Amino acid sequence: MKLVYRGSLQRTMIIYFVLIGFASSLVGIEFILDTHSQELRDVLLQNFERLSRNEIQVDEAFQPVRSLRNKAILMVCIVMIVVAIVLMMFIKKITEPLQHMIETARKISAGDLSRTVAISTQNELSELGNVINDLTSNLQELLLLSQDVCTAGRHFIAEVEEIRRHPGMDAADVERLEAGQEALGKKVKMLGKIIQGFEVFRIGK
Known part of the structure; x- marks a missing residue:
């Protein structure tokens, strides 16, 4: 508010x-x-x-x-x-x-995004505190979205793994999927490590 x-x-x-x-x-x-x-x-x-x-x-x-x-x-x-x-x-x-x-x-x-600025005075300092709170809230939303991307990426990797095992695929398709899987796996792993470095605010904590 x-x-x-x-x-x-x-x-x-x-x-x-x-x-x-x-x-x-x-x-x-x-x-x-x-x-x-x-x-x-x-x-x-x-x-x-x-x-x-x-x-x-x-x-x-x-x-x-x-x-x-x-x-x-x-x-x-x-x-x-x-x-x-x-x-x-x-x-x-x-x-x-x-x-x-x-x-x-x-x-x-x-990285502690559970922190909020609480300023009772009604001046520029209070306005700056609200801006910091909005920025933290937006960053939390970005991190939650990143978590969803990680989850979707893991599911995609699992599906690719199943497709790889399909007997109808040739060697070129398998090689292409393996390369894509490896690249996506590295990105997801890196993004997961970055997200783990933040402490996201949780309701009821």
Whole structure:
């Protein structure tokens, strides 16, 4: 059954980068507003005047700067949290399905046609997974057809063997049938070995 692809990988990537950019912009704007605020300047000037009159200590005079530093550290932590969340979403939505398809494709390439790609996300990765599944299904049908050819070939060889023994055939016919039988037998044997190298999906397995 085909899935309806409501989202796209490109749109998902854009959303992830927009989230990171939005969080970084908010932090940057907040920091710029705090450092250029008139209130901060007034407080620092007052503290410096009081410090010059020995009314307060140096640590107390620079308290607004330390508060601003602590706020900047908090904002950076918030950005890091947002980045970590976006990274986990990226891994869940993109990296894990892609790794699953790579592993499944490797097993299919090795001859295990019982493998299928199961992607729950509705984007290009899911579409690619369905294409791989269709390709595997078509390959299974081709192999089943090859098996039928092998069976028919064996029956033909058996019939030829019976005709060979017919007393009414001359030496030329016998020689021709023997040559054809030998060539067909080699092809059937080779095709049988190729088919045996694949593990075909079986219903109810």
